[in-house]
Amino acid sequence: MEIYLDNAATTALDPEVIEAILPFLTTHYANPSSAHGAGRRAKEAIDQARRTVAHLLGALPEEIYFTAGATEGINLVLSGAIRAYDLSHVITSRIEHKAVLQTLKRHEKEGDIEISFVKLDERGNVDLYHLENLLRANPRTLIALMHGNNEIGNLTDIHAIGVLARRYNAVFFTDTTQTMGKAHFDLQEAEIDFLVGSAHKFHGPKGVGFVYIRQKHQLKPLIYGGGQERGQRGGTENVVGIVGLAKALEVAYRNxxxxxxxxxxxxxxxxxxxxxxxxxxxxxxxxxxxxxxxxxxxxxxxxxxxxxxxxxxxxxxxxxxxxxxxxxxxxxxxxxxxxxxxxxxxxxxxxxxxxxxxxxxxxxxxxxxxxxxxxxxxxxxxxxxxxxxxxx
The missing domain is CATH 3.90.1150.10 (Aspartate Aminotransferase, domain 1)
Structure with a gap:
């Protein structure tokens, strides 16, 4: 007997995803930075995947950047925003993913930021009144609060947090790793500056994810070299993973x-x-x-x-x-x-x-x-x- 009930850790590939990625493992394997026809076809596959993800989330294609997963995306957003906007204060919670907490603690140790932890009730829900008090006392801050908790599943009211962020001129990042493909997002309307997703959480391949960066923002890269992803992330793109991510998200939203x-x-x-x-x-x-x-x-x-x-x-x-x-x-x-x-x-x-x-x-x-x-x-x-x- 084999029963798998650890889908918050990773999920099985959807059959449609396997079908979509096979040609990019066997035939369309060229480097998307190459100038020849095979390279251009690989590049077009990436561009189409970007358009697909953007359409599903109500974003612009140029607001979607592909990464190696949510952990890289979290590091890119947090470190990038702190450096790009010279932010000295971050509001987060004690039940965020370690990718958030450890990245922020590193910046705090290096003297870049001060961290405030928003109060939680006994069930782990964010105290929005305390959050507003923190924002009132620390204008122009970075908020890092996840949408769905990976251990206990709690959903956070990211709409209410987004409204508070705009009111106090804060920058709002939400980790949507556990809710991407399971909830609707309209990023044209939402008051969210940054979010991340990881394909293997919604029946896509491992080793690929994406970052949404609202058009008005320009972050400093974590990875240099090659100028891929419009200079935001150097390195040859994971074409197979990117194609699989877009197909997995498409299937998830369809069903x-x-x-x-x-x-x-x-x-x-x-x-x-x-x-x-x-x-x-x-x-x-x-x-x-x-x-x-x-x-x-x-x-x-x-x-x-x-x-x-x-x-x-x-x-x-x-x-x-x-x-x-x-x-x-x-x-x-x-x-x-x-x-x-x-x-x-x-x-x-x-x-x-x-x-x-x-x-x-x-x-x-x-x-x-x-x-x-x-x-x-x-x-x-x-x-x-x-x-x-x-x-x-």
Missing amino acids: LEASRSKVARLKQYLVSKLAISGIEGICYNGESKSIENSVANVLSVSFPCLSSGSLVTKLDQVGIQVSGGSACQGGGASHVIQALACEADKENVRFSFSKFNTFEELDLVVDAITRIYESDPVVATRTGWKRIASLA
Whole structure:
């Protein structure tokens, strides 16, 4: 049995994406900077991909820059904006991706910026009143707040943040790695200056992503040499990846509502099955249990600690792939979980779904979890274990 429920980490290639990229692996492999016909055809494929992404997001083609992924894009935006505009203050949160936090901490250590952390409530939601107070006290600042959290799935109101950014002349960057291909964006109307996406999060290839840079901005490059991407990123373009990214985003937007509805139903189904599993002490991190307030495909669950090892490891041993951070084994919870009002003695497991998962798989997953807890001597004794008949 192999069941993959780690789609927030990476996703399987969509069959349409495989079909789209094959010619660029076998026939149209020329360097897009070459002046001959084969090179021009490769360059046109990149230009068409750029037009596709821009159209889907309501942006201009010249506002889309291809990168090696979201991490590079985050570094480009944060370091580029700080240097280009001589910004000395950044507002972020303690539950951002490490690509954001570590980049900002490096600039703080080097004396470039001061970081303010916006307050979060017990579920990890941004306190917009505190954000406005920070902006009022620090005009002309950089805001770096993600749209969808990669661990707990919380959705941030980027529309409200964009309005505040304009009011206080701030620059707004949002990490949309977990929501790209899962939510609609209209960047012509949105008050967003920069965002990033990564193809492998929405059934595209790994090693390719993009940055949206609003036309009025000009950032300083991170990578020099060659002048590709209109001087923003030197180096031969990943034509295969770029073509695959555009096709994956096209497929995602074509099927967005159907896919979002299915993964939301998968999440609700897993919650309902866990509720009757007989395992006491299960709780949900952040807003991940909510369909309205979280990314539909992410469910972060805190389980009671086993006496005989990690639940994530035991699931892996029976072919079920999930992710998590456990305080049970002494490793400590992730920085995201630590920032929330969560019980310390729990094992945190992230289930993340895709359109390729099934309800039958979730039945098998809950049955496997139930058997693991039933066989744990300490947990079974402590909870007065009773096997649920429907799962026997």
